Structures are given as structure tokens and as C-alpha cells.
Amino acid sequence: MLTRCISTGTTVWSTIRRALAIVALWVVPAVAAERIEALEPHMGTMFRIVLYADDPGRAHEAIRAAFDRVATLDSELSDYISDSELNRICVDAVGRDVAVSDDLFTVLSASQALAVRSDGAFDVTQGPVIRLWRAARQSHQLPGAEEIAAALKLTGYGKLHLGAHTVRLDMTGMRLDLGAIAKGYAADEGLRVLRERGFPQALVAASGDLAFGEAPPGKAGWDIGVEPVHAAGEGFAKVLQLHNAAASTSGDTEQFAEIDGVRYSHIVNPKTGTGLTMRVGVTVIAGKGIDSDGLSTAASVICGQSGVAAALVLIEKAGARGIVVVEEGGQWKKYESPVR
Numbered sequence: 001m002l003t004r005c006i007s008t009g010t011t012v013w014s015t016i017r018r019a020l021a022i023v024a025l026w027v028v029p030a031v032a033a034e035r036i037e038a039l040e041p042h043m044g045t046m047f048r049i050v051l052y053a054d055d056p057g058r059a060h061e062a063i064r065a066a067f068d069r070v071a072t073l074d075s076e077l078s079d080y081i082s083d084s085e086l087n088r089i090c091v092d093a094v095g096r097d098v099a100v101s102d103d104l105f106t107v108l109s110a111s112q113a114l115a116v117r118s119d120g121a122f123d124v125t126q127g128p129v130i131r132l133w134r135a136a137r138q139s140h141q142l143p144g145a146e147e148i149a150a151a152l153k154l155t156g157y158g159k160l161h162l163g164a165h166t167v168r169l170d171m172t173g174m175r176l177d178l179g180a181i182a183k184g185y186a187a188d189e190g191l192r193v194l195r196e197r198g199f200p201q202a203l204v205a206a207s208g209d210l211a212f213g214e215a216p217p218g219k220a221g222w223d224i225g226v227e228p229v230h231a232a233g234e235g236f237a238k239v240l241q242l243h244n245a246a247a248s249t250s251g252d253t254e255q256f257a258e259i260d261g262v263r264y265s266h267i268v269n270p271k272t273g274t275g276l277t278m279r280v281g282v283t284v285i286a287g288k289g290i291d292s293d294g295l296s297t298a299a300s301v302i303c304g305q306s307g308v309a310a311a312l313v314l315i316e317k318a319g320a321r322g323i324v325v326v327e328e329g330g331q332w333k334k335y336e337s338p339v340r
């Protein structure tokens with residue numbers, strides 16, 4: 001009896017204590033999360049991190065770690081850094097299987113899968129052709145037909161073989177270029193680091209490739225303006241609210257060569273070895289940046305090869321959403337995947 005009384009008394013007291021604790025939680029004002037923003041140059045562009053935190057000191061450490069992760073990825077995936085892992089395998093992996101880092105394997109696996117799904121419109125073995133058009137942007141001279149033919153002989157995603165964490169290339173002189181997919185993956189990875197360090201309400205933007213975590217405090221998502229710059233002022237501006245998603249835009253607004261009155265994009269058509277001349281801008285919204293980045297470039301190529309409808313099919317089959325702005329008969333038109 002005594003035991004029961006004591007035990008009942010304890011239960012009542014702990015219930016009161018719990019009730020007080022709950023009341024305390026209600027009355028103690030929540031510490032307002034501060035918006036913190038940081039910029040740093042990586043991968044030939046400006047990376048931007050925005051996050052909400054109630055501990056700015058720890059937030060700055062997390063931002064440092066996220067940028068460091070992006071720098072590591074650059075040293076693995078860049079075709080500009082001469083001793084990057086990517087450039088080293090272009091020499092070491094000719095005719096033999098070479099073990100590669102998890103990052104390189106992840107990005108090459110996603111690239112090869114997209115190459116198959118896009119029937120070669122997306123092709124990371126286009127390095128030799130891409131280099132010709134990079135030089136054309138500097139010299140304002142078109143590459144010669146023989147030069148393009150010689151470069152094309154060194155390309156083709158079927159000449160790149162992935163094994164169990166290994167890479168093999170068929171020919172000397174092949175060059176891999178991850179410019180259409182690495183930034184999206186880097187945005188994903190930057191966001192992952194921020195989440196792991198306790199900052200899920202964050203975004204990582206690598207110019208046109210953005211990865212979004214949880215929504216900012218009190219909001220349903222991050223507002224992003226999808227203004228097809230091609231058709232700026234044409235009334236196509238659109239604001240989306242995204243969280244736990246990624247968005248990428250590809251187009252010829254920033255990098256192109258204008259030669260003899262024709263505008264050649266930095267995106268090449270692997271079937272012809274030429275820069276795209278069709279004026280098109282593609283935004284893709286997907287779960288991950290590695291997918292939105294690759295798909296937006298692949299869809300740009302397909303718009304030129306087979307038309308907008310085929311490009312949207314590729315995007316939607318991948319479970320993503322596309323917004324395509326294209327010049328048709330001197331007029332800008334917008335095509336969009338249905339919102340599900």
C-alpha cells in the first residue's frame with residue numbers, strides 16, 4: 001500500500017514536472033534562425049550557399065566544410081586541372097581497367113546511363129570536340145571539317161567502359177569532359193555536407209545548378225525565379241517554390257561563339273560535332289542536381305536533333321520536370337511538363 005502511494009505520488013509529481021516543461025517550451029521564445037549567405041569561386045564559376053541557423057559559428061564551419069568538399073570534387077572531376085583524376089585516367093586507363101574514386105565512378109555511371117537513355121545526345125567522351133569549340137570561342141574561327149572529323153573519331157560513349165569501380169578507354173587521345181554534370185553533383189554534395197552538420201534548411205547554387213534542402217523557416221519552399229534569359233521580358237518569368245529538390249538550366253546565353261553571324265553554343269551535338277545553333281534554354285527540376293544538370297544539357301541537344309517534344313519525353317521519363325524555351329520562326333515559345 002505504502003509502495004503504491006509513493007509510486008502514485010511520484011507519477012503525479014513527474015506528470016506535473018512534464019507539464020511544466022511543456023509549458024516552458026511554449027513560453028520560451030524560439031531563437032530566430034539567422035539567414036547566412038556565402039560565396040566562393042569553384043569549378044570555374046561562383047558557388048553560393050544560403051542557410052538558416054541559430055548557431056552562426058557552427059554554420060560557418062559547416063559552410064567551410066561544404067566548400068572544401070566542392071574543391072575536392074573539382075580536383076577529381078575537372079578537365080581544366082591538368083592532374084585531376086579525370087585527366088589522369090584519360091592517359092592511364094587506355095586499354096586497361098583502372099580503379100577510380102567513388103566520386104568519379106558515381107558521376108561516370110550517371111553519365112553513361114544518361115548517354116544510353118538519350119541515345120548519345122549526352123556524351124562525356126565529347127572532350128576532343130568540345131575543345132575545338134572552346135578554341136573557336138577564343139579565335140572566332142570555325143573548326144575545319146577535317147578537324148571535326150578527326151575529333152569525332154576519338155569520341156563515342158561506347159568507347160568508355162565501366163567495371164566494378166574501374167574505368168577503361170578504348171583509344172589514346174580520348175578526352176572526358178564532365179562540364180555538363182559535375183556542378184550538379186557538387187551542389188548535391190555541398191548540400192549533403194550541410195545537412196550532415198545539422199543545417200538542413202540550406203541551398204547550394206553553382207551558377208545555373210541549384211540544390212535545395214528543407215524549406216526556409218515559415219516558408220513552403222525556396223523561391224526561385226525561372227526566367228528564360230533568352231526570352232527575358234517576353235513574359236515567361238516564373239517563380240517556383242522548391243525544397244528537397246534540384247534545378248538546372250542549360251542554354252547558350254553565357255558561353256557561345258558568334259562566327260559569321262551564327263551563334264554556336266558550348267553544348268555540342270555529338271552526331272555532327274558542331275555547337276548547337278538552335279536557340280534554346282532548358283530548365284529541369286529533379287530530385288538531385290546530378291540528374292537535373294545532366295538532363296538539362298541532354299534535353300538541349302535533343303531539342304536540336306529531334307525537337308522539343310522528344311526532349312520533354314526524356315526529362316519526364318526520368319521522373320523530372322522540364323521547362324523549355326525555344327525560338328521558333330523568330331518568336332520565343334515556352335513548353336512545360338505538366339505539374340504532378
Ligand code: ADP
Nearest residue numbers: 121122123124177179180208250266267268297
Ligand atoms: P553550364 O556549364 O553552362 O552550366 P551545361 O550544364 O549545359 O551548361 O554544360 C555545358 C558543358 O557540357 C559544356 O561546356 C561542355 O563542357 C559539356 N558538353 C557540351 N556538349 C555536351 C554533350 N553533348 N554531352 C555532354 N557534355 C557536353
Ligand code: MG
Nearest residue numbers: 180293294297
Ligand atoms: Mg548540365
